[in-house]
Amino acid sequence: MDVALNLFAEKGFAESSIRHIAREVGIRESAIYNHFKSKDDILKALMEIRNSKSISEKILNDELLNELSKPQSFFYKFAKKLIDFWNTEEETKFFRMISMEQFRKINGENIISDKYLSDVKTILETIFDEMIKHKVVKKLELNLLVGEFLSPLHLIRLEFLTGKESFRNKKITKKIESHVDFFWNSIKLSEN
Secondary structure (H helix, E strand, O other), rough: OOOHHHHHHHHOOOOHHHHHHHHHHHOHHHHHHHOOHHHHHHHHHHHHHHHHHOHHHHHHHHHHHHHHHHHHHHHHHHHHHHHHHHOOOHHHHHHHHHHHHHOOEEEOOOHHHHHHOHHHHHHHHHHHHHHHHHOOOOOOOOOHHHHHHHHHHHHHHHHHHHHHOOOOOOHHOOOHHHHHHHHHHHEEEOOO
């Protein structure tokens, strides 16, 4: 699976074959076919592995949750932790693969882009729902709030993944701060 992920992330799904995977692992193609019917099944298994890992375990902790009483600070720290998580080697490979294969369907199902952000979206929907209930933020559609918060972060990630700049620099920190400031000022209730 690691070799398949590496090949799909580096060369793309279409340019990688079962033969390439077998050669890199040092086994015969037939050994792979004993476990997977096709390359599509390998891609599907990779996405199932990725989607089975909860992002909440990686970025949510008591320290971050304590920041909920200071929402702007919470969103800034959440965004930084999310970007840091996205910057891990495995997540970078998944993101590269997903970016190349985002429209690939297997058995009529878009197995990649539909589920990739679902965990973080669920976390944010829960947080925004509670903030609306407690009259911290404007009463807006949850999916709108989630999209408006995540989309710029996704673009920041894309910019730095494809560019020469490191995730660990002042420029990305400034972009995250600017985004959170703008976002918070747009959704907070005036008394907050």
